[in-house]
Amino acid sequence: MSRVELLGADDAPLVARRYYDEGDPGPIVAALAQVPEMLDSTLAFIGAVLGPSSIDGRTKELVILRTSAVSLCRYCVDSHSVVALDTGVVHDEVAALRNVEAAWTATFADPREAALLGWVDAVAGGRGPVSDESSARFKAEFADHEVVELTLLIAATLMLNRFCTALDLPTATAVLDRLRRERLA
Amino acid sequence: MTVAVAAAVADGVLPGRVWIYSNYHCNLACSYCLTDSAPGVAKRALTADRMVRVAEQAAELGFDAIGVTGGEPFLAPGMAGTLARIADILPTIALTNGTLFSGARLAALDALAGRDIALQISLDAADPDVNDEARGAENFAQVIDAIPKLVERGIRVRLATTVGDVAPHDAARLCALHRELGVADEDHVVRPIVHRGRAAERAIGVHATRDDLPAELTVTADGAYWSPFGPTVRDGRVDTDLLISRTTDPLAVPAELLLRAVEGRPPGTDTTLNIR
Ligand code: SF4
Numbered sequence: 403m404s405r406v407e408l409l410g411a412d413d414a415p416l417v418a419r420r421y422y423d424e425g426d427p428g429p430i431v432a433a434l435a436q437v438p439e440m441l442d443s444t445l446a447f448i449g450a451v452l453g454p455s456s457i458d459g460r461t462k463e464l465v466i467l468r469t470s471a472v473s474l475c476r477y478c479v480d481s482h483s484v485v486a487l488d489t490g491v492v493h494d495e496v497a498a499l500r501n502v503e504a505a506w507t508a509t510f511a512d513p514r515e516a517a518l519l520g521w522v523d524a525v526a527g528g529r530g531p532v533s534d535e536s537s538a539r540f541k542a543e544f545a546d547h548e549v550v551e552l553t554l555l556i557a558a559t560l561m562l563n564r565f566c567t568a569l570d571l572p573t574a575t576a577v578l579d580r581l582r583r584e585r586l587a
Numbered sequence: 588m589t590v591a592v593a594a595a596v597a598d599g600v601l602p603g604r605v606w607i608y609s610n611y612h613c614n615l616a617c618s619y620c621l622t623d624s625a626p627g628v629a630k631r632a633l634t635a636d637r638m639v640r641v642a643e644q645a646a647e648l649g650f651d652a653i654g655v656t657g658g659e660p661f662l663a664p665g666m667a668g669t670l671a672r673i674a675d676i677l678p679t680i681a682l683t684n685g686t687l688f689s690g691a692r693l694a695a696l697d698a699l700a701g702r703d704i705a706l707q708i709s710l711d712a713a714d715p716d717v718n719d720e721a722r723g724a725e726n727f728a729q730v731i732d733a734i735p736k737l738v739e740r741g742i743r744v745r746l747a748t749t750v751g752d753v754a755p756h757d758a759a760r761l762c763a764l765h766r767e768l769g770v771a772d773e774d775h776v777v778r779p780i781v782h783r784g785r786a787a788e789r790a791i792g793v794h795a796t797r798d799d800l801p802a803e804l805t806v807t808a809d810g811a812y813w814s815p816f817g818p819t820v821r822d823g824r825v826d827t828d829l830l831i832s833r834t835t836d837p838l839a840v841p842a843e844l845l846l847r848a849v850e851g852r853p854p855g856t857d858t859t860l861n862i863r
Contacts, residue, residue, distance in 0.1 A: 415830035439832035
């Protein structure tokens with residue numbers, strides 16, 4: 403169970419209320435509502451970085467799911483496994499990204515995606531400087547603006563990973579049901 | 588944006604008074620208490636300097652009055668001196684149950700004489716039994732004893748009557764009583780019990796929504812709220828439905844968020860329940 407009170411619709415602060423208009427806004431919003439002045443700016447940031455942008459949805463979900471797996475965030479791994487499936491990432495790819503014990507190299511043969519996932523593992527899984535080797539491979543496949551945006555995506559995902567993990571946010575029942583049906587739970 | 592707050596206050600879009608919850612504990616435990624106050628509850632106190640800082644920032648932002656409430660503010664050490672400092676910044680009303688004014692606390696009130704401050708004391712009925720049923724034994728006698736002492740000292744006293752339903756006859760008796768005690772008619776406010784805090788726990792009072800409550804910016808140890816009826820306490824938990832922000836310093840943060848929430852709301856919609 404969550405380590406903080408997740409505010410329901412009746413307790414939602416004034417400036418948070420519109421996030422509840424269409425029902426349960428999910429535990430990230432329900433936790434952030436405790437500090438309502440942080441809500442708009444945080445969600446705008448998350449939306450801008452994780453949402454639709456010039457980089458295609460599949461690429462972004464590979465980054466989000468792998469980053470979350472490397473940082474062992476149960477909430478984000480489960481939630482984004484479903485988002486990834488809905489974005490067209492196939493079952494075996496999702497399973498490979500979730501598995502931090504085995505290499506993903508057999509599943510992701512495309513050099514561009516392999517360079518990207520190598521960069522994700524180096525950035526999200528390491529501490530201190532990131533190796534020139536993974537940078538060189540990544541930069542060989544992506545333009546500078548993509549390097550910046552994808553690295554920001556890893557960083558923003560890590561922020562969410564630690565937030566959701568530290569507060570022990572609960573995974574939605576619908577997500578757990580879907581993962582069971584997909585044999586990913 | 589702070590200019591917008593000043594303009595909104597000047598134009599009456601935002602109410603001019605900023606409320607400060609000095610603390611939440613109280614020597615009484617009234618049946619309808621919004622803050623579920625009592626002697627042993629969490630104090631949630633602001634320091635004297637913090638309260639003065641709120642008043643300074645309120646003045647800088649263009650607000651034109653301060654209200655201090657609790658809990659019982661005079662349980663906080665040095666409250667008379669703190670109120671004198673606040674009243675030197677903006678005209679002030681301090682809400683008190685009026686039962687603590689003896690000895691050193693009474694003498695300290697001399698600091699308020701001649702300053703732009705009123706003490707608003709609660710008295711709910713002209714009949715001691717009716718009053719004391721809600722506010723505790725001996726409350727009526729203590730308040731009746733205190734008011735003339737304050738008036739004598741040159742301190743303006745307001746009387747607040749919180750009632751579920753005042754029969755006209757009793758209202759007339761109460762008004763005769765406050766005039767006798769030296770409290771003018773314009774300094775007597777009558778307001779309903781609001782269904783929040785302990786009143787909600789006991790299923791009494793009128794239900795008030797955001798639009799029934801003036802958007803008076805209210806600062807507490809837990810954050811800033813829409814209206815002093817916002818940071819109420821139920822079962823030990825401070826309500827969050829009227830929370831504006833946890834940030835209260837700088838005061839511009841909640842002031843601007845409050846203004847954003849108010850804009851577009853038709854004027855005069857907060858007066859129907861006379862919740863003041
Ligand atoms: S209503 Fe006022 S006097 Fe009564 S318990 Fe609450 S804070 Fe104290």
